[in-house]
Amino acid sequence: MTIKLKVALAALVVGVLVLVGCGGDGSDDSGGAAATNQIKKGTTVKLWIMPNGPDPQADMEKALQPFTEKTGIKVDVEVVDWGVQLDRIRNAAVSGEGPDVTQAGTTQVPFFAALGGFEDLSKRVGDVGGKGAYPEGVWNTTQVVGQDGTWAVPWFTEARVIYYRKDVLEKAGIDPATAFTDWDAFRSTLETIKQQVPGVSPFGSPGKKAFDLVHHVMPFVWDAGGAELSDDAKKSTINSTEAQEGVTFMADLIKDGLYDSSELERDGTQVENQFKGGKLATWMGGPWVLGSVKRADDENWVPAARKNVGVAPMPKGPTGEAFTFVGGSNLMMYKSSKHKNEAWELIKFLSQDQVQTDYASIQGMFPARVEPQQAYGESEGADFKAVFEGIQQGRTYAPVPQWAQIENAYKGRFGNILDSAAGKGESYSPETVQKELDEAAKEADGLLAQSAG
Amino acid sequence: MSTTTLPTLETEPVVAVKPRRRGRLRYSRNRLAYWLIAPAVAFMVLVHVVPMAGGVWLSFKNLNTFTFAQLWGAPGAGLANYKAILFDAGNPLRSGFLGAVQNTAVYTFWTVAGTLGGGLAVALLLNRPMRGQKVARTLMLTPWIVPSFVVAVLWQFMWQSDVGVINKFLVDWTGLLGERPVWLLGGNSLWAIIIPSIWRGLPFCMLIFLAGLQSLPRDLYEAAELDGAGPWQRFRYITLPLLRPLIAVQLLFGVIYATYQFAIPNVMLGTNPGPDADLMMTLIVRQSFSNNLFGFGAAASVLLMLAMLLWVAVWWRAFRRDLEVPV
Numbered sequence: 171m172t173i174k175l176k177v178a179l180a181a182l183v184v185g186v187l188v189l190v191g192c193g194g195d196g197s198d199d200s201g202g203a204a205a206t207n208q209i210k211k212g213t214t215v216k217l218w219i220m221p222n223g224p225d226p227q228a229d230m231e232k233a234l235q236p237f238t239e240k241t242g243i244k245v246d247v248e249v250v251d252w253g254v255q256l257d258r259i260r261n262a263a264v265s266g267e268g269p270d271v272t273q274a275g276t277t278q279v280p281f282f283a284a285l286g287g288f289e290d291l292s293k294r295v296g297d298v299g300g301k302g303a304y305p306e307g308v309w310n311t312t313q314v315v316g317q318d319g320t321w322a323v324p325w326f327t328e329a330r331v332i333y334y335r336k337d338v339l340e341k342a343g344i345d346p347a348t349a350f351t352d353w354d355a356f357r358s359t360l361e362t363i364k365q366q367v368p369g370v371s372p373f374g375s376p377g378k379k380a381f382d383l384v385h386h387v388m389p390f391v392w393d394a395g396g397a398e399l400s401d402d403a404k405k406s407t408i409n410s411t412e413a414q415e416g417v418t419f420m421a422d423l424i425k426d427g428l429y430d431s432s433e434l435e436r437d438g439t440q441v442e443n444q445f446k447g448g449k450l451a452t453w454m455g456g457p458w459v460l461g462s463v464k465r466a467d468d469e470n471w472v473p474a475a476r477k478n479v480g481v482a483p484m485p486k487g488p489t490g491e492a493f494t495f496v497g498g499s500n501l502m503m504y505k506s507s508k509h510k511n512e513a514w515e516l517i518k519f520l521s522q523d524q525v526q527t528d529y530a531s532i533q534g535m536f537p538a539r540v541e542p543q544q545a546y547g548e549s550e551g552a553d554f555k556a557v558f559e560g561i562q563q564g565r566t567y568a569p570v571p572q573w574a575q576i577e578n579a580y581k582g583r584f585g586n587i588l589d590s591a592a593g594k595g596e597s598y599s600p601e602t603v604q605k606e607l608d609e610a611a612k613e614a615d616g617l618l619a620q621s622a623g
Numbered sequence: 624m625s626t627t628t629l630p631t632l633e634t635e636p637v638v639a640v641k642p643r644r645r646g647r648l649r650y651s652r653n654r655l656a657y658w659l660i661a662p663a664v665a666f667m668v669l670v671h672v673v674p675m676a677g678g679v680w681l682s683f684k685n686l687n688t689f690t691f692a693q694l695w696g697a698p699g700a701g702l703a704n705y706k707a708i709l710f711d712a713g714n715p716l717r718s719g720f721l722g723a724v725q726n727t728a729v730y731t732f733w734t735v736a737g738t739l740g741g742g743l744a745v746a747l748l749l750n751r752p753m754r755g756q757k758v759a760r761t762l763m764l765t766p767w768i769v770p771s772f773v774v775a776v777l778w779q780f781m782w783q784s785d786v787g788v789i790n791k792f793l794v795d796w797t798g799l800l801g802e803r804p805v806w807l808l809g810g811n812s813l814w815a816i817i818i819p820s821i822w823r824g825l826p827f828c829m830l831i832f833l834a835g836l837q838s839l840p841r842d843l844y845e846a847a848e849l850d851g852a853g854p855w856q857r858f859r860y861i862t863l864p865l866l867r868p869l870i871a872v873q874l875l876f877g878v879i880y881a882t883y884q885f886a887i888p889n890v891m892l893g894t895n896p897g898p899d900a901d902l903m904m905t906l907i908v909r910q911s912f913s914n915n916l917f918g919f920g921a922a923a924s925v926l927l928m929l930a931m932l933l934w935v936a937v938w939w940r941a942f943r944r945d946l947e948v949p950v
């Protein structure tokens with residue numbers, strides 16, 4: 171039985187079993203060696219992307235026209251939905267039946283690299299400037315703990331920042347320049363809005379329905395001196411005193427009526443639309459929302475909110491740091507690609523400063539490379555600059571193959587804590603927070619203990 | 624050993640046909656039928672039996688992030704996955720299993736009770752001659768034709784505590800409640816998925832019961848009425864016993880369908896609905912596909928399948944007489 175058939179059968183088996191109750195590569199090309207960079211004109215390279223921006227297929231094809239004209243390499247673009255991309259990329263890596271290049275979420279890279287189906291690009295990345303061409307937090311997303319190699323090339327980037335309504339702050343008599351400088355200022359701003367501006371909730375953020383809940387909580391944990399895993403990435407440290415302090419800061423906002431608890435019932439997009447709809451005075455989000463301000467076809471905006479959007483970097487915590495989560499997408503090359511040189515040409519093209527800037531701006535993201543990132547951040551006004559500053563303070567999770575699972579475990583426990591602060595589930599107390607974080611650490615340690623044996 | 628004797632004439636000797644020949648005769652007579660069902664049997668084996676056997680096989684494997692690429696060749700785990708789920712309370716990956724079992728039992732009980740009880744009640748109402756009967760029947764069927772995904776999205780909006788129409792009705796318009804309940808978090812969240820599930824399943828039950836009611840002989844009711852039986856007695860002693868086979872079939876499928884329900888809880892509450900509403904299916908999907916613990920998820924699936932086989936056995940003992948067809 172071929173590996174491909176096995177994979178297809180296994181997928182079928184798992185799928186059916188869930189309903190009823192639940193290799194080798196195609197190439198012997200050595201990893202990463204750009205020994206011969208000969209390119210065959212007329213070759214077709216297959217590229218998987220996710221739904222980036224308003225018209226992902228057309229936007230990508232348009233962006234690639236100059237590449238095909240210059241190199242003679244055709245690119246077959248396929249848009250793979252975020253809901254199925256993990257399964258498809260994984261199955262393609264295991265079966266050897268897939269595209270040449272794929273987009274992957276930054277936090278997914280270690281997992282995909284662990285499957286063994288992707289090319290180590292260490293010997294090629296010098297062509298695009300290597301480590302020095304990218305912010306440190308962004309470059310770290312191409313590495314895997316305990317595994318030599320560079321498994322991806324950063325493509326575009328985002329960082330979470332504070333969005334606020336300028337008109338609401340003005341009504342409350344708050345200076346935006348000092349409103350979000352540190353935790354105390356942030357909290358004081360929300361309290362003042364609550365007292366001075368009725369009819370709008372001071373702050374809102376989604377609960378455990380949001381895929382990115384952990385991205386919103388971890389900055390507070392980092393700011394308090396906590397971390398998701400130990401330095402050697404062998405143990406969870408999410409139940410440390412510092413981590414508890416960070417989580418408690420966020421949950422206390424709910425307990426004290428500063429964080430609209432009804433937002434916990436919604437997912438990320440729904441809460442984003444609450445901000446656009448004028449229901450929230452402040453909210454945490456990525457740069458794509460800033461990009462959507464100018465788009466008249468985004469009808470979720472009410473005029474008052476659209477006209478008064480302001481952006482600030484995340485507040486500093488007790489350690490004096492103001493970390494934020496930095497994410498985005500990277501490009502990975504399949505080991506099974508029969509056209510590695512052409513695929514690398516494509517990655518090189520997509521890593522060019524102007525190409526990155528143009529493509530990132532379509533979708534409201536930021537280029538991954540330092541220089542175009544800075545130029546883009548400084549060219550579009552104060553709000554974009556705030557996002558750029560956020561990226562420089564960006565931090566990402568320990569690049570271990572099990573991160574996606576650990577994030578999932580943390581998400582559930584963070585969600586339970588926020589629910590309890592809203593008076594749902596277990597009663598909210600320091601003991602409840604500690605108990606949930608202990609459980610999260612236990613689950614994470616169980617996942618970290620997974621091995622090939 | 625018994626032999627079959629073919630019909631004989633008095634003048635002919637008795638001919639005993641051996642079993643092998645009898646089998647050949649039967650095959651020869653039914654050959655066409657066997658060939659006709661062969662594709663369906665092959666399809667069932669391919670689609671049901673092989674994947675199921677494969678899933679059982681995977682449940683004995685240590686299939687995780689690091690071994691996924693090996694698939695069938697992944698290291699064996701023996702009974703470790705089953706032991707971890709059933710007996711190892713300290714195993715962090717077992718977290719929430721017992722809660723999910725309990726929530727699934729509660730969800731299934733109320734969903735099936737609501738669907739069958741409500742379906743029968745509506746069928747009885749719609750079986751009475753009245754104006755607009757056909758329109759009412761058609762309207763009652765509407766939820767059934769709405770896909771589960773859409774049902775879940777609709778109800779998710781309706782349950783929202785601040786702007787949802789349910790709280791608007793209960794608090795703003797009628798004043799029945801003083802405070803706005805939060806439906807999609809905490810203890811209420813299980814009810815927030817039970818009610819849409821009933822709403823979605825009730826019309827089909829109603830349709831089946833209505834068909835059954837319309838086939839009941841009128842003369843039995845007339846005779847009972849002449850003997851002085853009231854409406855309740857006619858329902859208790861005529862309608863209910865005669866509908867028993869239909870109730871039995873709907874109960875069987877209802878319990879299995881509700882236990883395996885995934886779409887509505889997943890769309891409304893996500894793959895991790897929290898301890899108050901985590902069901903077996905959300906737990907299995909989360910462990911298998913979010914946590915890449917395919918061996919663990921397969922073992923949990925097998926246990927759920929065994930639980931359903933047990934249910935079918937219990938059901939068969941309770942209802943088999945109701946399903947016997949008089950020849």
